[in-house]
Every structure is written in C-alpha cells, then in structure tokens.
Amino acid sequence: MRPHLALIEDEPDFALMCRSYLEHEGFTVTWAMDARAGKSVLHESSVDLAVLDLGLPDGSGLELLRALRSTSRLPVIVVTGRGAEADRVAGLEIGADDYLVKPFSQRELVARIRAVLRRSQPPEVSAVIQVGSLRIDTAARQASAEGVSLTLRPKEYALLEMLGEAPGRVFSTEQVLERIWGAAWQQPATVIEHVYRLRGKLAALPVPAPRITTVRGYGYRLDP
Structure with a gap:
C-alpha cells in the first residue's frame, strides 16, 4: 500500500x-x-x-x-x-x-x-506460530497439525491465531469480539459458537493437538 x-x-x-x-x-x-x-x-x-x-x-x-x-x-x-x-x-x-x-x-x-x-515499523514477528503439534502459518492463513490441515472459516482461523499467539493466556469474550469482529457489542453467543466449532475441529484431528479451555467467568485459552 x-x-x-x-x-x-x-x-x-x-x-x-x-x-x-x-x-x-x-x-x-x-x-x-x-x-x-x-x-x-x-x-x-x-x-x-x-x-x-x-x-x-x-x-x-x-x-x-x-x-x-x-x-x-x-x-x-x-x-x-x-x-x-x-x-x-x-x-x-x-x-x-x-x-x-x-x-x-x-x-x-x-x-x-x-x-x-x-x-x-514494529519488529517483524515470525510468520509461523507453533503450539505443540499445531502449526499456524499467519502469512498463508492456514493451520495444520503434523501435516494434517485444518479446514477453517475466516473467523475460526482468526480465533485460532489469536489464541495461538499467547498459549495459556486467557482472552475474555469482549477481547475476542473486539479483535475479530471489531465490535465488543456483538452477542457473546457469537464467540461461544465459534469456539464450539473450532474446538470440534481440533478434537477431530487424527493426531494429538492443543485444546481450547473455557475458564469459567473469564474467557478462553489455548492449552498445548
């Protein structure tokens, strides 16, 4: 640009x-x-x-x-x-x-x-995020685990990248809405639905993969 x-x-x-x-x-x-x-x-x-x-x-x-x-x-x-x-x-x-x-x-x-x-310009960060077996290629906007690709919708990928940037850190629903949807006034159910779908896709991988943990009253984190 x-x-x-x-x-x-x-x-x-x-x-x-x-x-x-x-x-x-x-x-x-x-x-x-x-x-x-x-x-x-x-x-x-x-x-x-x-x-x-x-x-x-x-x-x-x-x-x-x-x-x-x-x-x-x-x-x-x-x-x-x-x-x-x-x-x-x-x-x-x-x-x-x-x-x-x-x-x-x-x-x-x-x-x-x-x-x-x-x-x-901010310092360059790695284009690849590695969390356990999960590999997130931020340039290609693709994720895989030990060579097995995840088929993700755009918002599902954005959610996975956000959680993968800081494994173990808890992100609130408001933070997720602001970062991914650009508006914290969206319904929290939007995040719940996307977490549910993304969690299911990670669990369906034929290899061990990180999991999304719900921290009741706080939000979500990605555990290796």
Whole structure:
C-alpha cells in the first residue's frame, strides 16, 4: 500500500512541488496549509508520517507537534529555516523523528521519509506460530497439525491465531469480539459458537493437538 503522508506547509509553490515529487515516488499526500488544517488531517485521516513546517501562519508548528505527541507516536519530520537552530533542537526535544533545513532536495526528503518509516515499523514477528503439534502459518492463513490441515472459516482461523499467539493466556469474550469482529457489542453467543466449532475441529484431528479451555467467568485459552 502507498504510505499516506501529511504535508503541513504554508508555501504553496514549495508544497505543490513536494507533493508532486512524493506522489511520483509512490506516496499518497494530503496537504494542509496551516496548523488548524494540519491538526484536522492528523486526527481525522489515517496518516503514516507527517512532514511539518514549524513556521505556520496561524501558530507554531512546535505547538502542533507538542499537542500531537501528547496522544500519538506518529512519525514526524520537521522542516525549518536555515538559521532556526533553536527550533530544530526544540522540535527534536518535543519528539520529532528527524528534521530538514530549507532549502533541501526532494531526493533527500524522500530518503529521510523512507528511513523514518523503516525505523517506526514494529519488529517483524515470525510468520509461523507453533503450539505443540499445531502449526499456524499467519502469512498463508492456514493451520495444520503434523501435516494434517485444518479446514477453517475466516473467523475460526482468526480465533485460532489469536489464541495461538499467547498459549495459556486467557482472552475474555469482549477481547475476542473486539479483535475479530471489531465490535465488543456483538452477542457473546457469537464467540461461544465459534469456539464450539473450532474446538470440534481440533478434537477431530487424527493426531494429538492443543485444546481450547473455557475458564469459567473469564474467557478462553489455548492449552498445548
């Protein structure tokens, strides 16, 4: 997917040049001309990184960065004028991930953005979860036990993967609904039905396999 950038910059010619180059390099760019519009973009859009000019017409970019850092770890690259060393230092102290001094080349901007995005990615986890004889391939979204495949519906697989990520940990019905259905207001019977079907498929395997245990009053766990 194309990374989504917020470009918060008040110089139209410079902003349009940046946006055109960044889009050509494979990014989606939303441009905001001032702090108010920038705040709206940062809070209402799914943004992967912000390029923030500290000199905005309706307020300090530093204040916008400080407000953002109170609620978010969104990667931010601050942009300053050549002589604004104090602003650069303040931006880094508040929590900017990098900075650029105008004028700068578009190639350098792209390189800085890609470097910050790489650093901000969570560490890679194994694509395979192994719980006893059970092997869950999260990339292929398939599960098997000693070579015997399980035929699972999408929600059954998601439930098995969730439990398999932390064997022995008890997950509540509300946690399962929020993670798999995206809404804790769904009926608990939905989880009970899927646990029942998944438990039956694990039990039907011709080899020993982990089992789903009901912890009365708490939820469910996967036992090797």
